[in-house]
Structures are given as C-alpha cells and as structure tokens.
Amino acid sequence: MSFYPLYNSLRIAMIATVIIFFLGIMAAYYVARLPRLIKGLLDVLLTLPLVLPPTVVGYLLLLILGPKRPLGILIYELFGTKLVMTWWASILASVVVAFPLMYRTARGSFESFDETLAYAGKTLGFSNSYIFWEIRMPYCAKSIIAGVVLSFARALGEYGATSMVSGYTPDRTATISTTVYQLWRINDEYGAGIWVLINIFISAVFLLILNSIEKKR
Amino acid sequence: MLKVCIKKKIDNFLLDMDFEVNGNILGMIGASGSGKSLTLKCIAGIEKPDEGYIELNGKTFFDSNKNINVRPQNRKVAYLFQNYALFPQMTVKKNILVSVNKKYEGIEREKKVREVMSLLHIEELEKKYPFELSGGEQQRVALARIIVNEPDFLLLDEPFSAIDAFLKWNLAKELKNVLKHIGKEVIFVTHNINEVYYLCNDVLVLSCGKVAERSSIKELINNPKTEIAKNIVKYSDFSREELDEF
Numbered sequence: 176m177s178f179y180p181l182y183n184s185l186r187i188a189m190i191a192t193v194i195i196f197f198l199g200i201m202a203a204y205y206v207a208r209l210p211r212l213i214k215g216l217l218d219v220l221l222t223l224p225l226v227l228p229p230t231v232v233g234y235l236l237l238l239i240l241g242p243k244r245p246l247g248i249l250i251y252e253l254f255g256t257k258l259v260m261t262w263w264a265s266i267l268a269s270v271v272v273a274f275p276l277m278y279r280t281a282r283g284s285f286e287s288f289d290e291t292l293a294y295a296g297k298t299l300g301f302s303n304s305y306i307f308w309e310i311r312m313p314y315c316a317k318s319i320i321a322g323v324v325l326s327f328a329r330a331l332g333e334y335g336a337t338s339m340v341s342g343y344t345p346d347r348t349a350t351i352s353t354t355v356y357q358l359w360r361i362n363d364e365y366g367a368g369i370w371v372l373i374n375i376f377i378s379a380v381f382l383l384i385l386n387s388i389e390k391k392r
Numbered sequence: 393m394l395k396v397c398i399k400k401k402i403d404n405f406l407l408d409m410d411f412e413v414n415g416n417i418l419g420m421i422g423a424s425g426s427g428k429s430l431t432l433k434c435i436a437g438i439e440k441p442d443e444g445y446i447e448l449n450g451k452t453f454f455d456s457n458k459n460i461n462v463r464p465q466n467r468k469v470a471y472l473f474q475n476y477a478l479f480p481q482m483t484v485k486k487n488i489l490v491s492v493n494k495k496y497e498g499i500e501r502e503k504k505v506r507e508v509m510s511l512l513h514i515e516e517l518e519k520k521y522p523f524e525l526s527g528g529e530q531q532r533v534a535l536a537r538i539i540v541n542e543p544d545f546l547l548l549d550e551p552f553s554a555i556d557a558f559l560k561w562n563l564a565k566e567l568k569n570v571l572k573h574i575g576k577e578v579i580f581v582t583h584n585i586n587e588v589y590y591l592c593n594d595v596l597v598l599s600c601g602k603v604a605e606r607s608s609i610k611e612l613i614n615n616p617k618t619e620i621a622k623n624i625v626k627y628s629d630f631s632r633e634e635l636d637e638f
Binding site for chain 1: 433436437438463464465466467468469470471473475477479480481490491493494537541543
C-alpha cells in the first residue's frame with residue numbers, strides 16, 4: 176500500500192492553509208475598512224466559493240488555467256509545464272474553496288476589534304506592522320485559530336475541485352479523498368475503508384491539538 | 393505651545409476650532425457631541441481635519457495648505473483614552489515596557505519601567521492582565537505607559553468617566569502630581585466642572601463644534617458669559633468650599 180495519498184493530502188492542505196492564512200487575513204483587514212457598497216460586493220465575491228458546489232469552482236478554475244486557455248498556454252511556454260493535472264493544482268483548488276472560511280472568520284473578528292487599541296499604539300509610537308501583529312492579531316487570535324482549523328479541515332477534505340483540476344493519478348496527484356473514491360469505484364472497499372479511517376484519525380488529532388492550544392490561551 | 397486652527401465636517405456636524413495652549417493645563421468642557429474628543433483625535437493625528445493647521449512648539453503637525461500631515465507615531469502626543477486602551481493580551485509590565493521611549497535600549501528600558509511603576513505604586517500589579525484590574529488601577533497603568541513614552545504633549549479624554557465617585561478625588565490628586573512630574577502642556581477633557589477647577593488654570597467651553605468661551609476657571613465660575621457656560625456652572629454639583637480644601 177502506497178502512502179503517497181497521505182503525504183500528498185497533508186502537503187496540499189498545509190501549503191494551502193499557509194496561503195489562505197495570509198490571503199484571508201489580508202483580504203479581511205482591507206475589506207473591513209472599505210465603504211459599505213464596495214464591501215458588500217467584494218464580500219459576495221470572496222464568499223462565493225463557500226456556497227458554490229466545488230465542481231463549479233473546479234470548472235471555473237479549468238476555464239482560467241486549462242492548457243488551451245491564455246494563462247495555461249503562457250505558463251506552458253514559460254516553464255514547460257501544464258497548470259492542471261499536477262499535484263500543486265490541488266493547492267490552488269483548496270485555496271479557492273477553503274479561503275472564505277478564513278476570510279469570514281477573520282473579518283468578523285477584525286470588525287469587533289476595539290480600534291482605540293490601535294490608536295493608543297499609534298500615539299505611543301508603534302509601527303503599523305507592530306500594531307497589526309502584536310495588538311490586533313493577538314486580540315483576534317481565537318477567531319483566527321478557528322479560521323485556520325476550518326480551512327485546514329476543508330482543504331484536507333477537498334474533493335470536487337481537486338479531482339477536476341488534478342484528476343487522479345496514483346503516486347502523482349492522488350489525495351486521500353480522491354483515493355477513497357477511486358478505490359470504492361473499483362470495489363476495493365477494504366482499501367477505501369483504510370483511507371477513510373486515516374482521514375478521520377488525522378482530522379480528529381488535528382482538532383484535538385488545536386482544542387488544547389485554545390484551552391491554554 | 394500648541395496652536396490649533398482646524399475645520400472638519402462629518403455629516404451635519406462641523407468642527408471649527410481655533411485656540412492655543414500655552415504652558416499650562418487647559419480644560420475642555422462641553423456637552424456630549426460638542427466635538428471634544430474629535431478635537432483631541434485631530435491633534436493626535438488619528439483623525440485628519442479637512443483644513444487648517446496644527447502646530448506644537450514650532451513643529452507643524454498638520455497644514456492643509458502645505459499638504460503636511462504628520463503620522464501620529466511621529467507627533468509625540470500622548471492620548472489617555474476614556475477606556476484607557478490597555479493592550480488586553482499583555483501584562484501590566486509588558487504594556488509599560490513596549491511603550492518605553494525608543495531612545496532607551498536594553499537594561500535602561502527595564503529601569504524606566506521599574507521607576508514608573510514605583511512612582512505610581514503599581515509594582516504589585518506587574519504580572520496582572522488589564523481585565524484583572526480595577527478602573528483606578530487601569531488608569532495608573534495607562535498613565536505609566538504615557539510617562540515612559542516621554543511625550544511632548546498630553547491629551548486626557550475624560551480620564552475619570554469610568555471611576556467611582558468616591559475614588560475619583562484621590563485619583564485626581566495623584567493625576568495632579570503626575571502631571572506636575574511630567575511637566576508638559578495638557579488638554580484635559582471632561583463633562584465635570586469640578587475636575588476642571590481642581591486640575592486646570594484655563595478652560596475652553598465647547599458648543600456645537602466651536603469654542604463658545606475661553607477664560608480662567610475662576611472667571612468662568614463667577615462670571616459665565618455664554619448661555620452654555622451658564623448652564624454648565626448652574627447644573628454642576630460645584631461646591632467651592634469643598635474644592636478649596638484640596
């Protein structure tokens with residue numbers, strides 16, 4: 176039994192979570208400050224992947240990244256590689272699908288932040304980045320951690336968009352979720368069951384670790 | 393010397409301020425919504441006026457004609473907020489330590505923290521978090537943060553609004569000593585004329601975003617000229633005998 180799907184799923188989920196962490200926080204921080212109308216419009220756009228079926232997201236990604244699309248052609252000409260049907264295309268799919276979870280939780284917490292703390296920091300001479308990382312982020316830490324957990328769990332369990340942009344190639348693009356489906360499809364219930372258990376185990380361990388961090392704070 | 397001549401419009405409210413602070417503690421009194429806090433925020437650089445200028449000791453903070461707007465970080469103007477704005481994730485000591493003026497380094501920073509904690513009698517609070525402190529203790533910590541920051545000017549925004557009445561006068565006494573210790577010019581905003589009488593020499597009475605009256609505190613009490621000043625004096629729980637004891 177190859178453990179490639181485990182390795183691949185974990186690296187995709189981890190890299191995607193790191194990207195989502197920074198993108199989600201950045202988007203939340205700037206969108207929370209925009210005028211109401213623009214905020215409302217951007218909010219719809221940035222939250223859409225949460226409510227759309229992942230296959231629709233996958234379809235849209237293929238429309239942008241596909242080998243016959245301008246971006247796909249450009250990347251192929253520049254780097255000699257396709258953007259789709261690779262393991263890292265799954266990172267992109269996971270980022271798009273899980274991003275709204277981080278964005279929404281971070282935005283909610285930024286909006287409840289007491290701005291006088293930032294003002295106090297400014298009048299005491301702190302740099303804006305110090306205020307952001309040492310005052311705003313610790314204040315919002317609980318929600319941000321919740322956003323990270325949700326994003327990681329969502330990225331780890333991503334199937335629809337991932338299977339469309341990366342497909343299923345054993346030892347190349349296979350993830351736990353695509354492997355479960357493929358094994359079940361060929362009537363290997365035992366193999367599928369093992370991967371289901373592995374997935375449940377990882378998710379439970381991850382949630383336990385984060386719960387204990389939460390309690391310590 | 394602080395010179396302020398600014399205008400700022402927010403919806404239907406127009407702030408139109410023109411005053412100077414010269415070597416003393418200036419009281420600023422007025423009803424809610426008269427523009428007291430907005431004025432302080434403009435001086436600190438948190439809010440940007442629409443037009444005018446703000447100048448402290450010859451240094452221009454804001455000038456709409458010359459397109460100057462100095463960042464709050466570079467103004468060296470301290471702001472004591474109504475809710476004290478202590479950083480909730482930091483202990484009392486850390487709150488003060490991070491605020492020590494940047495010209496001090498290493499062990500000197502630590503020394504400054506010790507000095508100010510001793511001055512304000514808050515040594516025993518050093519490991520506590522802001523949520524574990526009473527209103528009076530929070531105010532002392534906020535003052536400690538300001539002292540170690542070594543500002544050129546102080547803005548105090550209703551510092552006693554969250555303090556129980558029976559504690560207030562002890563804290564006011566302490567504040568008076570601390571302000572003497574710092575020795576900088578101050579704007580002290582309040583609703584309460586007794587506090588102004590106790591702490592300030594001059595007073596600005598604000599009404600609807602404008603200076604309605606400026607005078608010494610004694611003159612204001614004995615001979616208020618405008619309707620708003622008359623009301624402030626009339627409806628205060630002012631007792632000269634009681635205050636003269638201080």
